[in-house]
Amino acid sequence: MSPSLNHLHVTCAIIERDGLVLAARRSAAMSLPLKWEFPGGKIDPGESPEECLRRELVEEMGIHVSVGKSFPPSTHHYPTFTVTLHPFVCSIQSGEIVLHEHAAVTWLPLEELHTLDWAEADVPVIEYYQRGCRRRRGSG
Numbered sequence: 001m002s003p004s005l006n007h008l009h010v011t012c013a014i015i016e017r018d019g020l021v022l023a024a025r026r027s028a029a030m031s032l033p034l035k036w037e038f039p040g041g042k043i044d045p046g047e048s049p050e051e052c053l054r055r056e057l058v059e060e061m062g063i064h065v066s067v068g069k070s071f072p073p074s075t076h077h078y079p080t081f082t083v084t085l086h087p088f089v090c091s092i093q094s095g096e097i098v099l100h101e102h103a104a105v106t107w108l109p110l111e112e113l114h115t116l117d118w119a120e121a122d123v124p125v126i127e128y129y130q131r132g133c134r135r136r137r138g139s140g
């Protein structure tokens with residue numbers, strides 16, 4: 001992973017349950033305040049993306065997740081830093097969500113995810129996810 005200080009490598013969890021997807025709202029005190037995102041965080045040195053996700057989900061929400069398939073990374077240049085997001089489809093193995101950092105969470109059908117004000121790096125991830133689901137349903 002890049003050692004550059006202003007290029008962050010960040011994991012994010014696309015958590016599916018009962019046909020809905022979890023979105024989390026960043027708090028007013030975080031960077032990108034009040035933007036919606038997939039939970040996750042910066043990959044520590046020596047940590048795999050999957051280890052990072054499992055750690056972050058416990059720290060941020062008190063849940064244990066199993067990590068499934070990855071989506072292509074998404075790189076976005078914000079005005080003062082760059083983020084490469086490493087998304088993985090996840091499911092909750094145990095625990096109830098308790099918010100330690102985020103302002104809110106919501107569960108939405110995939111088709112409604114775009115109604116939220118997402119961190120910009122997430123927009124291509126959501127589009128990729130929606131395209132994949134439409135293809136599986138055979139609707140182009």
Ligand SMILES: Nc1nc2c([nH]c(=O)n2[C@H]2C[C@H](O)[C@@H](COP(=O)(O)OP(=O)(O)OP(=O)(O)O)O2)c(=O)[nH]1
Nearest residue numbers: 010012030031037038039040041042083119121122
């Ligand atoms: N966790 C997460 N972060 C995202 C997403 N999209 C996106 O642009 N980011 C940005 C927001 C943050 O600048 C960075 C993630 O790092 P983080 O969540 O550990 O960052 P933070 O700013 O809360 O932590 P800190 O530096 O204040 O300790 O990546 C996303 O879907 N999930």
